[in-house]
Amino acid sequence: MGTTHRTLHNRVLAVLGPAIAAGEYACGHAFTLSGLEQEFGVSRTVAREAVRVLESMGLVVSRPRTGIRVRPQRDWSVFDPQLIRWRLAGSARMDQLRSLNELRAAVEPGAAALAAERGPADERAQLVVLAEQMTLTGRAGKLDTFMDLDVTFHRRILELSGNEMLSGLSDVVTEVLVGRTSYDLMPRQPRPEALRLHTAVAQAIRDGLPDVAEAAMRAIVTEVSDALKGTHPSQR
Amino acid sequence: MGTTHRTLHNRVLAVLGPAIAAGEYACGHAFTLSGLEQEFGVSRTVAREAVRVLESMGLVVSRPRTGIRVRPQRDWSVFDPQLIRWRLAGSARMDQLRSLNELRAAVEPGAAALAAERGPADERAQLVVLAEQMTLTGRAGKLDTFMDLDVTFHRRILELSGNEMLSGLSDVVTEVLVGRTSYDLMPRQPRPEALRLHTAVAQAIRDGLPDVAEAAMRAIVTEVSDALKGTHPSQR
DNA sequence: CGGGAATGATTGATAACACTATTGGTGGTG
DNA sequence: CACCACCAATAGTGTTATCAATCATTCCCG
Known part of the structure; x- marks a missing residue:
């Protein structure tokens, strides 16, 4: 790595x-x-x-x-993984995190829809298990393992989308989720509503309901971006 | 170029x-x-x-x-512009176009919402003018200039999103739109519904209505992906 | 038969040099 | 005085030669 x-x-x-x-x-x-x-x-x-x-x-x-x-x-090729890492490592880290988070917010609902449409059935079913584990560890307050589960949850969905470019963003999403916790932008304990939404996304994908999955995922990401509201990067 | x-x-x-x-x-x-x-x-x-x-x-x-x-x-760094060009130039062109189109479908609704939220007022207003021109040239059947307008319309929105990564996708969107017409994946004449939706997006962005803009843009891209339905790239 | 050292193929790195394109100045000219 | 053509300085571009570091393979010894 x-x-x-x-x-x-x-x-x-x-x-x-x-x-x-x-x-x-x-x-x-x-x-x-x-x-x-x-x-x-x-x-x-x-x-x-x-x-x-x-x-x-x-x-x-x-x-x-x-x-x-x-x-x-x-x-600049702002999608170059190397460049992203460099910026995350430097003083522009916060700006880069915000950009990535917005990108992720824009992309993940669509990815969830695609995953529901055409992901392999068995792997779609796995998502529900993942979501259950998230709920458990979330309620227990185990933030570290919760974050790991969260990361794999979102990665899986991008990969299930069956689109190479969307799954190419899985590293990006990982960076965002990890970076967010390390910057204390996460609540002490995952919000119950968020847990419920993750389960909803998983079930919708398992059941092959693109629209439902998309809507639920959008609810997740808008909740997050609401949390970061008010901190828009300077235009430059 | x-x-x-x-x-x-x-x-x-x-x-x-x-x-x-x-x-x-x-x-x-x-x-x-x-x-x-x-x-x-x-x-x-x-x-x-x-x-x-x-x-x-x-x-x-x-x-x-x-x-x-x-x-x-x-x-592979599937977002590298150079790599994208290479694949578009080669035998994988069709697969690459589909990938890009899906990416764009996933991204643009979110981008439209961001544009409505925080784009400069004057530039947001410009979009309505663009949409009007599209309607005119579309009805007149001038496909070439219509495509140019379409390209700038979608580019502008990505740029107005104020997110460097989203605007970094504007070249991608251009490739898709241009490639699509050159592959005769476009109807002879833009569908009236599509024209109406473009206007709706422009107005919503001008009026600062993120949710409306997002919904209208989603309608645009789903309409397109419905048109391409049934042609899913072989795995691998 | 298994483990570890010798081996040589292949990249990694340096140095010195010739070539070429670009630019900025210079001088001549209308 | 403005403009254009030319020239020379300057940096990257490309070549060659040579040695060092690395590592998959192989072969030998226990």
Whole structure:
């Protein structure tokens, strides 16, 4: 789960990436390869490979005579898992969490509907079991295991959607749920209403009722976003 | 809008990327650097830079002694714009279009709600004008300009959501809408109901009514997915 | 027959150099 | 004075050669 394996250009990336992602270098800022060589004490080749990766993520553009320029945020590949991790690790963590949470809120109802429509029957049934476990551990106040169950619950639904892009968001959802608890944005004890809704989603998916599943899931995510209300990220 | 500028490793990528994305190389297939050097007639450095980019997209993993192995699809960064383009260009185009369309169907209602909540008032008002133009050109049967308007309509809403990740999907939506017409998945003439719904979405967003906007947008996307019904991509 | 060390294939990393594109200045010209 | 063509400095781009680190395989020894 740690980044890719310990190679030199990855270590350069691990410093340069987060720095750029955090906005430490203004939009037009220009690096030079030789500058990077010196700053990190690496060979030109390594510096170039790091830049290539940053370029493929849209963070920078590299042109002769001009150097390596930081591109405007609008051009970044905001869905790149690496970039998401960098931003979650940096000072923009809170903003990134909010973005991800909104994305998740927008996506999960639709995913639940798809899961109800076309997930394999046995796996759909499993969801109900998961929801029951959530209710139990939630009432017992075991927050840690509750969070784990919550994560797998939402992951499963995304995977059951049968859509590669939606299931590609499961890591994102995990980050959000984990990050939320670590930031104490969760109530001490899961709200009974939330528990009930999770069960409702599970049952609707099991019973193959897309509309019901979608509505119940929407209720879950709107409840969450209500809890975070009032904290809209500055436009920038 | 062509890929990045004409550099050698990009030309290698432009061949290798689509090939892997199209599944021409099985999951565990192993390349070697010297093999790539010869196949493309490039130096080791260039070959490695191409591999670095593929690696950062999760398409391959490069390890000593083992070579460069193709990773399972599950690990690919399916949101990487470059990868999306490659798949749209290749034989998986239809599958990719379906995935994207489902994603869009899942996302847009939520995006419309956010746009209604917090988009700048003047830009929200612009949407109504856009919807009117759509109605006019739609009724007139000018399909080309209608598609352009449709694209900007949906793009605007994503951008108005004020969420960087949602607006990051605007290119995706564009691809879907354009691809759909080029595949004749659109009716000869936009359906009156669809036109009415677009206007409803625009008005709701202008008037700051998230729930109404969300419902109307959901009606739009479900109508579309009903039209594509029955063609679910084969698993894997 | 099993476990661990030798082996060699393959990537990882460095260095030095030639090529090329871009840009910004410079000078000439209308 | 404005504008255009040209030139040169500058950085990335691409090549080659060489060595180091790694790890799947293999083979030998207990």
